[in-house]
Amino acid sequence: MNSKLLLILVFILSFSSTSFAGAKKWITIGKDASSMSLQKFNSSMKELKSNSDISIIEIDEDDVNSLSHEMHEQFNRCGGFIFHDSLEAAEKELNNIGNKSFATKSIFADYAINQNDIVRPLVAAVTANNIKNTIEKLSTFNNRYYKSQTGVASQKFVKETWEGLVSGRSDAKVEYFQHRAWAQPSVILTITGSKSPKEVIVIGGHADSIAGYFGGSRARAPGADDNASGISTITEVIRVLVAGNYQPDKTIKFMGYAAEEVGLRGSKEIAQSFNASNANVIGVMQLDMTNFNGSDLDIVMMTDFTNANQNAFIGNIIDEYVSGVSWGYDKCGYACSDHASWTNAGFPASMPFEAKKRDMNRNIHTSRDTISQSRNTASHAAKFARMAVAFAVELDK
Ligand code: BES
Ligand code: ZN
DSSP: OHHHHHHHHHHHHHHHHHHSOOOEEEEEEEHHHHHHHHHHTTTTOEEEEEOSSEEEEEEEGGGHHHHHHHHHHHHSSOOOEEEESSHHHHHHHHHHHHTTOOOOSOOOOOOOOOOHHHHHHHHHTOOHHHHHHHHHHHHTSSOOOTTSHHHHHHHHHHHHHHHHHTTTOTTEEEEEEOOTTSSOOEEEEEEOOSSEEEEEEEEEEEOOOOOGGGOSSSSOOOOIIIIIHHHHHHHHHHHHHHHTTOOOSEEEEEEEESOOTTTSHHHHHHHHHHHHTTOEEEEEEEOOOOSOOOSSSSEEEEOTTSOHHHHHHHHHHHHHHSTTOOEEEEOOOTTOSTHHHHHHTTOOEEOEESSOGGGSOTTTTSTTOSGGGGTTOOHHHHHHHHHHHHHHHHHOO
C-alpha cells in the first residue's frame, strides 16, 4: 500500500516536472524552417512576426534542443536560429535582415597575397596527426554541452592546452570569457600585435556539443566533427604559428565559443562586446566542421552571413598555398554557425566548410559523431589548418 502510494507520488512528481514549462525566450529563424518546426511544435512555439525571410518565434527555453535536433533528423537540413533574451533584440534582428543592412564596421583588410616566404614554411608544418589527437581527446568528454559539468571541464582542457602552447610567449595570454546565463565559458587566446595591436584577426569555432532531442547534460555527444574538428584545427594553427616563432604585427585571437548549438549564444555575446568597445576586427574565420570529406569539393565557402570579398580572398589563399585542394561556394541556411554573430555585429566573417551542404556529415548531434566517421584520420581538417595559417599571416600586413 505504502509503496504503491510512493510509486504514484513519484509518477506525479516526475510528470509535473517534465511538463513544467521553462522560461519564455525568442528566436529568429529562417522562414521555411520556421513553418516546418511550427507544425512539429505547435503547442510550445508561437510565431509572433515575420518578414519575407525570417520569423520571430516565442519558444520555451527547454525546447531549443529539440528544435535543432528535429531540423536535422526529420528534415535532413540545418535550421539555424539565433537565440534572443528579449523580444526587442529579436525585433532588431528581424529589421536588420529585412533591410539586408550588413554594413561592416571596419574593412581595413589588404586582400593582396604576398607573404609567400613567411607562409610556405608555416603551412608545411601542419601535421594531421596532431589534429586527430586533439579531436580524440575532446571526444572523450561525455558531452561538451553548455549547461553540463563536462562542458565546463572540456573548456578547461581547451584553455590549458592553448596555455601549454603559448607558455613561452610574453605576447600571448589565454582567458575565459564568462557568460552570465550558463556555466560553460568561452575560451580566448590573444597574441598581441607588436605594430598595430588595435587591428584584430579572429579565428574561431564552437567548442560545445549537443545530442539533440534527448540531449541535455547527460547524453553522450562526442561531437568529433561538430565541432571538435574545428577546435582541433585551430589548436594546430596556434601550434604551427608558435613553433615557427611567428610574431604578428596585428593582434590575432583564437576563440572556442560556448553555447553555439543553442542559438549562437556564446559568440553573440562576444561579437556584441567587440562591437560595443569599438574594436577593429578586420577579419573573422569560422571553423565549424572540418574533418568529414563528403564532397568532390574539399572546402566550401558559405555565402550567407559572410563577407563576399573576404570569401574570395580565402579562395585565392587556398589556390596559392593549399596545393591539391579544390574549393567552391554553397549556402548554409539562416544563421547556421557563429560567423553570423560576427556579421550581425558588423565585422567581415567567412565560414569555410567541410563539404557541400547536401553532402554534410549526417551523424552530427548524435552519439555517432566520432572520428571513425572520418576513417580515424584528420587529413581533411589539415587542409583547413593550412588555409587558416595562411589566412592569419596574409591578413597580418
Ligand atoms: N556545425 C553546425 C552547422 C552546420 C551543420 C553547417 C551542417 C552546415 C551543415 C552547427 O553547429 C549547427 O548545428 N547549427 C545549427 C543551428 C544552431 C543555431 C543550433 C543548424 O545549422 O541547424
Ligand atoms: Zn551542430
